[in-house]
Amino acid sequence: MDSTRVTEHPTSHERPQTGAGPADPRGALLRTPEPLPTAPGAPPAPALPAQTRAGGLPTASPAPLPCAQHAAPGNQGGTPTSVPAADGAEHSQPAADEPDAHRPRPVPEGGIPVQPGAGQDRASALPGGKDRRTGQAPPRGPMPMRRDGDRLRFVGAATRRIARGIDLDEIVMGLCRATVPTFSDAILVYLRDPLPVGDERPTGPLVLRLRRTDRIPQERDLEDGILPVPVPENSGLADVSNELCEVRPGGALAEVLRGVRPVFADAPAARAALPELLGDDLVVPPGQRAILAPLRGRRRVIGAALFLRRPERLAFEADDLLVAAQLATHSALGIDKAVLYGREAYIADELQRTMLPETLPNPTGVRLASRYLPAAETARVGGDWYDAIPLPGSRVALVVGDVMGHSMTSAAIMGQLRTTAQTLAGLDLPPQEVLHHLDEQAQRLGTDRMATCLYAVYDPVAHRITIANAGHPPPVLLHLGGRAEVLRVPAGAPIGVGGVDFEAVELDAPAGATLLLYTDGLVESRLRDVWTGIEQLREKLAATAQLTGADHPPPLEALCDEVLDMLGPGDRDDDIALLAARFDGIAPSDVAYWFLEPEDAAPGRARRLARRALARWGMEELTDSVELLVSEVVTNAVRYASRPVTLRLLRTDVLRCEVGDDVPQLPRLRQARATDEGGRGLYLVNRMARRWGATRLSTGKVVWFELNRG
Numbered sequence: 001m002d003s004t005r006v007t008e009h010p011t012s013h014e015r016p017q018t019g020a021g022p023a024d025p026r027g028a029l030l031r032t033p034e035p036l037p038t039a040p041g042a043p044p045a046p047a048l049p050a051q052t053r054a055g056g057l058p059t060a061s062p063a064p065l066p067c068a069q070h071a072a073p074g075n076q077g078g079t080p081t082s083v084p085a086a087d088g089a090e091h092s093q094p095a096a097d098e099p100d101a102h103r104p105r106p107v108p109e110g111g112i113p114v115q116p117g118a119g120q121d122r123a124s125a126l127p128g129g130k131d132r133r134t135g136q137a138p139p140r141g142p143m144p145m146r147r148d149g150d151r152l153r154f155v156g157a158a159t160r161r162i163a164r165g166i167d168l169d170e171i172v173m174g175l176c177r178a179t180v181p182t183f184s185d186a187i188l189v190y191l192r193d194p195l196p197v198g199d200e201r202p203t204g205p206l207v208l209r210l211r212r213t214d215r216i217p218q219e220r221d222l223e224d225g226i227l228p229v230p231v232p233e234n235s236g237l238a239d240v241s242n243e244l245c246e247v248r249p250g251g252a253l254a255e256v257l258r259g260v261r262p263v264f265a266d267a268p269a270a271r272a273a274l275p276e277l278l279g280d281d282l283v284v285p286p287g288q289r290a291i292l293a294p295l296r297g298r299r300r301v302i303g304a305a306l307f308l309r310r311p312e313r314l315a316f317e318a319d320d321l322l323v324a325a326q327l328a329t330h331s332a333l334g335i336d337k338a339v340l341y342g343r344e345a346y347i348a349d350e351l352q353r354t355m356l357p358e359t360l361p362n363p364t365g366v367r368l369a370s371r372y373l374p375a376a377e378t379a380r381v382g383g384d385w386y387d388a389i390p391l392p393g394s395r396v397a398l399v400v401g402d403v404m405g406h407s408m409t410s411a412a413i414m415g416q417l418r419t420t421a422q423t424l425a426g427l428d429l430p431p432q433e434v435l436h437h438l439d440e441q442a443q444r445l446g447t448d449r450m451a452t453c454l455y456a457v458y459d460p461v462a463h464r465i466t467i468a469n470a471g472h473p474p475p476v477l478l479h480l481g482g483r484a485e486v487l488r489v490p491a492g493a494p495i496g497v498g499g500v501d502f503e504a505v506e507l508d509a510p511a512g513a514t515l516l517l518y519t520d521g522l523v524e525s526r527l528r529d530v531w532t533g534i535e536q537l538r539e540k541l542a543a544t545a546q547l548t549g550a551d552h553p554p555p556l557e558a559l560c561d562e563v564l565d566m567l568g569p570g571d572r573d574d575d576i577a578l579l580a581a582r583f584d585g586i587a588p589s590d591v592a593y594w595f596l597e598p599e600d601a602a603p604g605r606a607r608r609l610a611r612r613a614l615a616r617w618g619m620e621e622l623t624d625s626v627e628l629l630v631s632e633v634v635t636n637a638v639r640y641a642s643r644p645v646t647l648r649l650l651r652t653d654v655l656r657c658e659v660g661d662d663v664p665q666l667p668r669l670r671q672a673r674a675t676d677e678g679g680r681g682l683y684l685v686n687r688m689a690r691r692w693g694a695t696r697l698s699t700g701k702v703v704w705f706e707l708n709r710g
Contacts, residue, residue: 031630034283106467107140123516136686151323154182154310159330168195169212171334175305175327183323184291184307186215190245190277191295191303191335197343206254208277215308245277253277257294257301262324264316265290277304284308288315293328297336305331351408355415357655360388363396364652365460365586368555370576373562375521382575383451384519385418388426392649392695392702393658394586397425399455400517400579402472403497413449413607417441417495421455428697429467431455432502439470440505442496448497454489454517458509460586460648465515468504470495473520473530476538480512480553484538511551511585516541516563521574555579560628590617590651596634596660598641606634606647610657622655622707625688630657633703637661641700654690654706662700 016563383403
């Protein structure tokens with residue numbers, strides 16, 4: 001379902017909180033106090049004159065309130081008397097000799113005040129719920145704001161609610177929930193589709209899409225004591241069918257949006273613009289019961305908001321246009337920032353997916369699992385990386401590295417180093433040579449480009465692993481019996497120092513063991529040093545292995561999750577990259593290896609050796625295909641080789657054949673012409689094999705192909 005599809009969301013039925021202070025602390029001075037009830041026959045209290053401040057909002061006069069002479073009967077001595085305020089909160093009138101008696105008590109922030117009129121004066125109410133002065137029942141639902149202090153408090157609370165949103169949906173929902181039902185009975189929010197990002201200039205026509213609607217539901221929660229509010233027919237609050245609107249250049253809607261200022265629905269410009277925006281099916285309440293407010297961001301108009309009131313409710317006033325303008329401005333600027341934030345988050349996510357491998361390979365004799373955690377949600381990508389690179393001879397290179405910092409710059413440097421490592425691995429260089437070339441590349445990138453890296457090569461046939469380290473934390477090897485061992489690997493200097501040698505060590509990699517490569521964010525934080533963290537990691541691995549028993553290694557995915565569970569609340573100071581490798585190996589009985597002299601009889605001998613190996617493995621159904629393909633590949637190798645040619649067959653889940661020679665040039669697949677005598681060997685391999693490829697070695701190359709087992 002399209003994320004921009006219109007859905008109607010009823011407004012929350014919570015009781016409005018009594019009073020909300022404005023965003024400016026001085027707004028408490030602008031509150032207009034309610035007149036005190038007077039005794040029968042007493043002269044009315046003098047009204048407070050209204051003053052006009054900048055912006056057009058009248059404010060209360062700073063004259064002191066005559067409190068003592070208007071005390072209620074029974075209240076002697078001039079003590080404060082509690083009277084119900086229009087917004088539902090009770091305020092005490094101060095004594096006449098109290099300093100700053102005209103200043104009311106500030107109200108707490110965080111809520112939208114109840115509109116005056118929603119709760120009538122209890123003293124003027126008849127037993128039947130009717131007004132004593134008019135003899136009629138007050139209208140149901142929220143009443144319009146009649147005091148400038150109410151408008152000011154409402155704008156302050158509403159803008160705070162809108163500003164709390166981070167993404168686009170939160171901001172739009174904050175606008176809807178802040179205005180319904182306090183300011184309007186319904187709201188429709190239209191946004192540009194697509195929304196422009198930053199300073200980019202939109203192309204194509206201006207299209208507005210209905211992003212969200214909100215209105216007072218037909219029935220309120222009876223447990224809260226709120227009676228159902230009937231929705232009259234043809235009130236303009238029905239579902240909107242016109243979800244998409246293309247603004248015609250020079251049309252009435254375009255003129256209203258260009259004017260930026262909110263307008264009443266009965267204005268001449270709005271009467272022609274609303275049918276274009278809403279469609280002809282939606283009937284807007286007559287009179288000043290609708291306000292159309294354009295939403296203008298930093299550069300351009302990005303949408304519009306329509307505020308509606310029911311016919312039985314009092315119409316909007318002129319000052320409500322200022323309220324609508326303030327809400328529209330705050331919402332539009334928030335939407336602009338949310339779009340920019342969303343674009344930055346999208347770029348960070350795309351950069352992370354590009355820099356790190358999307359999926360791990362499935363090499364023969366080893367199983368892999370990985371995890372990556374950014375330092376924080378605001379820094380989704382950093383300088384940590386991991387990689388697994390298949391190598392000739394069924395080997396695999398395991399790499400983990402960490403560039404200093406966790407910024408976009410660190411991520412860019414990490415991407416360059418990772419690409420360099422993949423290129424060097426394709427040349428089949430020893431691990432120490434790979435680190436040496438990475439060190440040179442880091443120095444070319446800049447003098448302050450520092451990184452740590454660990455490069456390991458696993459051979460499933462020999463059950464050995466060769467490791468070289470450049471200032472990285474040592475790996476941990478979890479044996480099949482449950483013993484966790486921190487491998488003793490020379491630390492070396494970090495990449496980028498320059499002028500240092502790297503040393504490689506070769507260790508046993510028994511079948512069933514698990515090698516864990518990680519970055520320092522897993523074991524080092526402000527609360528613990530790196531060696532304490534390594535010891536905790538070793539204990540965690542040993543404890544996890546005990547859960548599955550001595551004969552069964554723990555599952556890789558579950559093992560990675562258990563390792564990350566050791567992180568505490570204060571341990572997320574840096575990025576974390578984790579690579580786990582389970583060594584299955586290839587049994588010697590599943591390997592057949594021969595040397596062939598580069599002579600004309602070599603292809604025939606290769607066919608006989610392959611036939612015998614397949615018969616020993618019970619795979620006679622592949623004999624014809626293997627003989628044909630082995631003969632073609634060995635013939636190409638013998639034609640140019642000067643040293644003995646190697647032939648190796650590996651039996652795993654597939655049958656793999658590898659032919660190596662001392663010629664560095666890689667073969668290329670080409671289409672042979674009808675008159676050519678050769679050039680069809682690789683074509684046959686490409687058509688009959690499951691997969692095939694060629695890899696350059698430091699001493700030559702290897703051509704390999706795979707066949708599915710019957």
